[in-house]
Amino acid sequence: MQEFRAKHINGIPSIFLIFLFTRPLLLDLIGIIQILLLVMKTLYHKPILIAEIGCNHKGNINVAKKLILAAAKAGAEYAKFQIRDNKYLLGKDYFLPHPVPENSYGETYGEHREKLEFTVNQHLNLQKFCKKNKIKYSTSVWDVKSAEKVNRSKLSKDYIKIPSACNLDFELLNYLAEKYKGKIHISLGMTKNKEVNKIFNFLKKKKRNKDIIFYICTSDYPCDFKDLNLLELKKIKKKFKNKIYDFAFSGHHLGIAPDVAALTLGARYIERHFTLDRTWKGTDHAASLEPSGLAKLKRDLNNTFLALNFKQKEISDCENFQRNKLKKFINT
Numbered sequence: 001m002q003e004f005r006a007k008h009i010n011g012i013p014s015i016f017l018i019f020l021f022t023r024p025l026l027l028d029l030i031g032i033i034q035i036l037l038l039v040m041k042t043l044y045h046k047p048i049l050i051a052e053i054g055c056n057h058k059g060n061i062n063v064a065k066k067l068i069l070a071a072a073k074a075g076a077e078y079a080k081f082q083i084r085d086n087k088y089l090l091g092k093d094y095f096l097p098h099p100v101p102e103n104s105y106g107e108t109y110g111e112h113r114e115k116l117e118f119t120v121n122q123h124l125n126l127q128k129f130c131k132k133n134k135i136k137y138s139t140s141v142w143d144v145k146s147a148e149k150v151n152r153s154k155l156s157k158d159y160i161k162i163p164s165a166c167n168l169d170f171e172l173l174n175y176l177a178e179k180y181k182g183k184i185h186i187s188l189g190m191t192k193n194k195e196v197n198k199i200f201n202f203l204k205k206k207k208r209n210k211d212i213i214f215y216i217c218t219s220d221y222p223c224d225f226k227d228l229n230l231l232e233l234k235k236i237k238k239k240f241k242n243k244i245y246d247f248a249f250s251g252h253h254l255g256i257a258p259d260v261a262a263l264t265l266g267a268r269y270i271e272r273h274f275t276l277d278r279t280w281k282g283t284d285h286a287a288s289l290e291p292s293g294l295a296k297l298k299r300d301l302n303n304t305f306l307a308l309n310f311k312q313k314e315i316s317d318c319e320n321f322q323r324n325k326l327k328k329f330i331n332t
Contacts, residue, residue, distance in 0.1 A: 044308045045246075047263050047301040050138070051076040051274040051294060052250075054284055055116040059105065063276070064118070065129055070291040071274055072135035075298035079130055080138045080161065080271070081123065085145035086113040103283050120153050127155055140185075144172045151180050158182050164189030164219050167199055177206035184211050185269070187250055188236075189219035200240065212244040213269060216262070222287035223252045230258060233265040252287040256297040260304050270301060 051071035057064035068079045087094055087110070094110030105115035118126070127137040140161035141147045150156055160180060164187040166172060176184050184203070188196055196214070203209050216232045228251065237247055248269035249262035259270050273288035289297065315323060 044263070044266075044305060045268045047267075047305055048078070048269045049076045049294075049298050049301060050078040050080050050269060050271040052080045052271050052288075053274055054080070054082045054140075056273065056275045056280070056282060056284055056288060057116075058280065058282065059115045059117070061118065061122055061125070064126055067274060067276060068126065068130055068135060069133060070276060071294065072130075072133045074291055074294040075302075076135060076274075076294060078136045078138045078158075079126075079274075080140065081118070081126065082140050082142065082163075083123065083146040083150060083155075084113060084117060084142040085149075086110055086117060088145045089143045100283065103281055105281075120149050120155070123150075123155055124153060141172070142166050143169070144175050147172055147175050147180070151175075156182070159185050159213070161185040161187070163187050164191060164217055167191060168195060170202060173199065173202060174206075177203055177208045182211075183213055183245060184208065185213045185215065185248065187215040187217045189217035189250075196236075200244070204243075209244055212240075213246045213248050214240065214244060215248040215250045215269070215271065216267070217250040218252065221252050221283060222254050225253060225258065228253060228258050230261055230265055233262060233267055237266045254287075256289070256293060256300060259297055260300050263301055263304055264308065270297070272297065 051067075051074070053064065053067045053071070057067055064081075071079045090110055090113070095108050096110075098104035098106070098109045098112050104112045106112040123137075123139065130137040136158060137156060138159055138161065139150060139156045140163050141150055142163060143166070147160065150160060159182045160176060162169075162172065162176075162184065167186050167188065168191075173184075186199060191199075200209060200212070203212055214236055216230070216236065218227050218229060220227060230249070233247060233249065240247075246268045247266050248271065249259065249267035250271040251259055251262070252273065259272065262270060272294065273284045274294055275285045275288040275290060278285050278288060278290060
């Protein structure tokens with residue numbers, strides 16, 4: 001039998017030289033694979049659940065605190081409220097009747113809104129209560145006067161939300177862009193594509209586009225599943241990817257299945273209206289989740305997030321036992 005003899009170059013085995021010269025390439029390849037695996041892991045960020053309390057507290061500070069406690073227990077990251085300067089916002093409409101009288105807390109729409117409004121000091125108290133109970137406070141503002149109050153009082157430092165009804169209020173957008181240091185969350189319900197572009201371009205000129213979180217949203221309460229239009233998330237991600245901070249979904253539907261779908265389509269922030277009792281008087285309660293529903297949503301979002309990854313090995317470690325036990329290898 002012919003003996004195998006390794007070729008030598010200047011007395012050095014050629015196989016050693018091949019290894020020596022290819023080693024950097026192999027290390028680069030391993031590095032690239034590790035980077036790809038890291039990218040795969042970060043295709044999805046851990047979801048952030050926002051319990052939109054809004055005005056579901058009925059103007060009662062104790063109910064508001066119960067809602068905070070329930071949201072924290074359910075696992076939400078934020079308890080979110082709403083702040084309005086009603087006389088500034090409504091103008092002459094302040095004295096008109098509520099458009100849905102059975103939901104009204106006052107003789108006029110203005111009185112109704114005032115009944116549901118907390119003072120800045122009350123909101124500061126709620127913010128402290130949130131911190132004490134390990135949930136973050138946030139709020140939306142409906143006008144520039146409210147934005148000024150929130151910013152001066154150091155409320156809602158992480159972000160301020162602009163609701164769909166106010167996203168074309170450029171006085172409000174301008175104030176937040178120039179004075180507020182946190183993220184700017186913007187709902188896009190009732191908003192045309194050219195209006196979305198206008199909002200983006202305005203904040204880009206202010207060099208605040210990297211602080212934008214755009215929310216896909218349909219302004220209907222409760223909203224039919226067919227009107228949720230979740231694929232808008234894919235469209236808006238394609239258009240604004242790497243141009244804004246992140247993407248979100250605000251839902252006013254029944255159940256929790258669409259929220260999980262929104263996560264898989266790229267929404268990092270999931271916002272749902274939250275109440276203790278869906279039968280309470282008020283516009284938002286019927287489209288809200290109760291504590292058990294919010295807890296189930298948190299569970300399903302987290303479990304789905306864990307499942308959204310690629311294989312890191314051809315055979316996962318958890319499969320080895322069953323492979324050894326069950327796999328059949330049949331040669332033909």
